[in-house]
Amino acid sequence: MKRRPASVIFATGARYILPLMLLFAFFILLRGHNEPGGGFIGGLVVACGFALFALAYSVADARQILRVDPIQLIGWGLLLALLSGLLSLLLGLPFMTGLWPDFAIPAIGKVGTPTIFDVAVFLVVIGVVLNVVFSLAES
Amino acid sequence: MAQSEITQADSQSPLMAWAMRGGIGWVLSILPLSLTLYFASLLPTITSGTVLRVSYTWIPSLGVDFAFIVDGLSLTFVLLVLGIGTLVVLYAGGYMAGDRQIGRFYLYLFLFMGAMVGLVLADNLITLFVFWELTSISSYLLIGYKHAYYSSRSSALQALLITGAGGLALLAGLVLLGIAAETQTISELGSRHELIVNSGLYAPILILVLIGAFTKSAQFPFQFWLPGAMAAPTPVSAYLHSATMVKAGVFLLARLNPALGDTPAWQITLTVFGAITMALGAYLAVSQTDLKRILAFTTVSSLGTLVMLIGIGGEHGIVAMMVFLIVHSLYKGCLFMVAGNIDHETGSRDVSILSGLRREMPITFGAAALAALSMAGLPPLLGFVGKELIYESTLDARFAAAAVTTVAVASNILMIVAAGMVAVRPFLPTGTTRHSTPRHPHEPPISMWLGPAVLATLSAVFGLFVVQVMQPIVTQGAAAILGEAVEVKLKLLPTSITGYFLLSVLTIALGIVSYLYARPALMQAGKATRGALEDGFVNGFTDLVNNTQAFARWITRALQSGYLRRYVLITIGAVVSVASAALLTRADLSAIRLFDTPLFLWETATILVILAGVALVLRARSRLTAIAGLGTVGFGITLIFFFFGAPDLVMTQFSVETLSVLLFILILYRLPIFTTISHRYSRLRDGIVAGLAGLLMTMITLLTIAGEELKPLTPFYAEASYVEARGRNVVNVILVDFRGIDTMGEITVLGIASLGIYLLLTLRLAPADGQAEAEDSTGKEQL
Incomplete structure (x- = not known):
């Protein structure tokens, strides 16, 4: 940590809240297809967590624990979204036809191309929000 | 800098060095050569009257197929495109030798070749259009190939803007044509001629299609971009701007002749514009001194001739057009390569200083002489056959036959003068002392004289064996353009003294006399009128572009003030005015029920909290208060979503509100002091716009709830969600x-x-x- 956090209570709280928020966001992302939730909301929650951390410590610290540049997340997310749509073209179906496998992955459920697409949305939202938050705070 | 070092290193590798010396042309020409041979192998099938079709479904919901057709017309074009393409690819290897970017050049050239082949083979209006646009784009890249020069870039942009604008018009025309004909398949259009002509859409279709064809084929008043396109490397000029791309407009007119032709509007427009272009091009050609510009203007003239012949129509006109198309492609491709050779070997293209090159460049001279004889229309070359047919059809024209014939004779006389200027003057001794040229001339390598030699020889062979070689394919081509079978009899020499034969003799005699004695006068006349006829169009176009840009700058200045508050005002103001106009004219406002559901206590309380938040924001004296107020409004709305059972919205709104607060905190201390700087009137104006926006949203929401026609979507999604998309x-x-x-x-x-x-x-x-x-x-x- 490069500098003393502004508030010890806030900083300590942020350290424990962040993992919980990430876990919750992941949960929201996966249940999205059947229950309230989804990639968009999940992404916002993740972004909130890291923004909170950046506020408690510093943007540099938040970037460090994120490990990935938010801009890269946007790129990977968009690529993944495109790929999830292209998959159906290989089977001769129109672009972005939802494909669902017959088997379910334990604890997660069935993962179809819409699920992958939702993950892509998740990544893009994290990247977009954090990119804006970080660069605003840094400027 | 770093890049040029890399390429220098590359050029030292033996393979790259060989490629840059011109060897690459030999290898790459294998592709177009094999394709030429393949399409040539279809000749017996096509000349027997068969039509080949192949089609793939592309966008079935719009009736768009990836459809292609091989008939007499498309096969003629394909063989010209690929055959001359083979020679140009080979030629470019020699001409561009030493160019580090030769790879990029060939990429553009092949991109164009593919687009052109697709264009002439297309049997679907949209397929045709896609390839049409591709030829414009690849032409832009090729004209601007020497992108370091300002003139290259501006010529390329000029060509792109004109052909691009024409392309847009064409797209609209083709879509309308598809609607009027109820089919997008080009080969079915002919049978729906009556339907199209009587549909009420005929006039707009005709105008739009003609704009597309005229811009592409450099017809008056768009003729000025073609001489500008001579900024391209000479192989490009030889290929795109004489033998192939500029004929795309002519091709389009020929292809659509069965669908749109045979009406007075079609005949008169094409004949008049074609004749003007023919005369103007020939007139401007003889006053030029740059070899490539002379050739460019004669190309404009020839394109005018082709358009005029389609306008005259009938069996005579169309047969003359088919023959002259081949005549022109052969001699013009050849002459451009000859001009390139002269430029390449002497360093100059100025005919006033070039002379006596016959001795140093004998093969190039031979090719040039043959091609020029064909251009001048002397027997036994193919050009003679072409000219005879042109006169036969103009004498036979359905209106203004005398005027059209006079214009054709005058243009052809000037063409003979131009042919002499290009192919005789630089090669023969002129009597005066020889000017020195920047480089000492000698015969170019084989890759550079093979192309002109082959094309010139073909001009002679096709002329001598006109019945055996030309007649079958011209018959089928004319049949495709006319939409009905025809019997064509071509002959090299007339069997009896006819009117058009006498006209031919007159043209040749006057042409030679003019070349010998009238050239200075023609040059003078051309120079005197250059301001109006040559530069006038270019300047007019430049003014148009500049004014458009000035208008764009004005709009930008008016709307893009750089102040966030102004953007918000403009955006919301625009939305409110457009949406309320739609709301007031289209919607049934009486359907709105304001108080048909009772409010619960907690709902009322939440609304009051939101209103309090709004009041807090409006009266805030510090940013923190304003943020707190906005947060209150946001979380209040979240609560309302919660009451009405929209958990997804609750979660999203909640996260967004939290994030907004975080963002504000992050930047709060960086902002300037919070003061009121706006005038009272501007705040009043903002308040009115904001109030109207709120009112509008309320009305839309109430209408959505009240509107019966919107309901069926909800059960559909509820039903289909789990069954089709496997999600609850x-x-x-x-x-x-x-x-x-x-x-x-x-x-x-x-x-x-x-x-x-x-x-x-x-x-x-x-x-x-x-x-x-x-x-x-x-x-x-x-x-």
Whole structure:
């Protein structure tokens, strides 16, 4: 940590809240297809967590624990979204036809191309929000 | 700098060195050569009257197929495109030798070749259009190939703007044509001629299609871009701007002749514009001194001739057009390569200083002489057959036959003069002392004289064996253009003394006399009228472009003030005015029920809290208070979503509100002091706009609830969500499945917006950069 956090209570709280928020966001992302939730909301929650951390410590610290540049997340997310749509073209179906496998992955459920697409949305939202938050705070 | 070092290193490798010396042309010409041979092998099938079709479904919901047709017309064009293409690819290897970017050049050239083949083979209006646009784009890249020169870039842009604008008109015309004919398949259009002509759409279709064809084929008043396109390397001029691409417009007219032709409007427009172009091009050609510009203007003239012949129509006109098309492609491709050879070997293209090259460049001279004889229309070359047929058809024209014939004779006389200037003057001794040229001339390598030699020889062979070689394919081509079978009899020499034979003799005699004695006068006349006829069009176009840019700058200044509050005002103001206009004229406002559901206590309380938040924001004396007020409004709305059972919205709104608060805190202390700087009247204006926006949203929401016609969607999604998309959360299924492409667009926009914000915040433009930008924009203004 490069500098003393502004508030010890806030900083300590942020350290424990962040993992919980990430876990919750992941949960929201996966249940999205059947229950309230989804990639968009999940992404916002993740972004909130890291923004909170950046506020408690510093943007540099938040970037460090994120490990990935938010801009890269946007790129990977968009690529993944495109790929999830292209998959159906290989089977001769129109672009972005939802494909669902017959088997379910334990604890997660069935993962179809819409699920992958939702993950892509998740990544893009994290990247977009954090990119804006970080660069605003840094400027 | 670093890049040029790399290429220098590359050029030292033996393979690259060999490629740059011109060897690459031999290898690459194998592709177009094999394709030429393949299509030539279809000749027996096609000349027996068979038509080949192949089609793939592309966008079935719009009736668009990836459809192709091989008939007499398309096969003629394909063989010209690929055959001359083979020679040009070979020629470019020699001509461009030493060019480091030769790979890029060939990429563009093959891109164009593919587009042109697709264009002439297309049997679907939309397929045709796609290839049409590709030829415009690849032409732009090729004209601007020497992109370091300002003149190259501006000529390329000029050509792109004109052919691009024509392309847009053409797209509209083709779509209308598809609607009027109830089919997009080109080969079915002929049988629907009556339907199209009587549909009421005929006039707009005709105008739009003609704009497309005239811009592409450089017809009056768009003829000026073609001489400008001579900024391209000479192989490109030989290929695109004489033998192939500029004929795309002619091809289009020929292809659509069965669908749109045979009406007075078609005949008169094409004949008049074609004749004007023919005369203007020939007149301007003989006053030029640059070899390539002479050839460019004669090309304009020839394109005018072709359009005029389609306008005259009938069996005579169309047969003459088919023959002259081949005549022109052969001799003009040859002469451009000859001009390139002269330029390449002497360093000059100025006919006033070139002379006596016959001795140093005998093969080039031979090719040039043959091609020029064909251009002048002397027997036994193919050009003679072409000219006879042209006169036969103009004498036979359905209206103004005398006028059209006179214009044709005058143009052909000037063409003979131009042919002499291009192919006789630079090669024969002129009597006066020889000017020295920048380089000492000698015969170019074989790759550069083979093309002209082959094309010139073909001009002679096709002329001598006109019945055996030309007659079968011309018969089928004419049949395709006319939409009915025809019997064509071609002959090299007339069997009896006819009117058009006498005209031919007269033309040749007057042409030779004019070449010998009238050239200075023609040059003078051309120079005197150059301001109006040559530069006038270019300047007019430049003014048009500059005025458009000035208008765009004015709009930008008016709307893009750089103040966020102004953007918000304009955006919301625009939405309110457009949406309320629609609401007031289209919607049934009486359907709105204001108080048909009772409010519960907690709902009333939440609304009061939201209103209090709004009041707090409006009366805030510090940013923190304002943020707190806005947060109150946001979380209040979250509560309302919660009451009405929209958990997804609750979660999203909640996260967004939290994030907004976080963002505000992050930047709060960086903002300037919170003061009231706006005038009372501007606040009143903002208040009115904001109030109207709120009122509008309320009305739309109430209408949505009241509107019966909107209801059926809800049960559909509720039903289909689990059955078809295997998800029980309808909101999410709509986002990722039913309307997944929308979401994909949205996340792309989000990503781009985020990158934009990132750049705005992190990019600090140094003053020097700003200056460079300013200079760049003035450069554009000069276009």
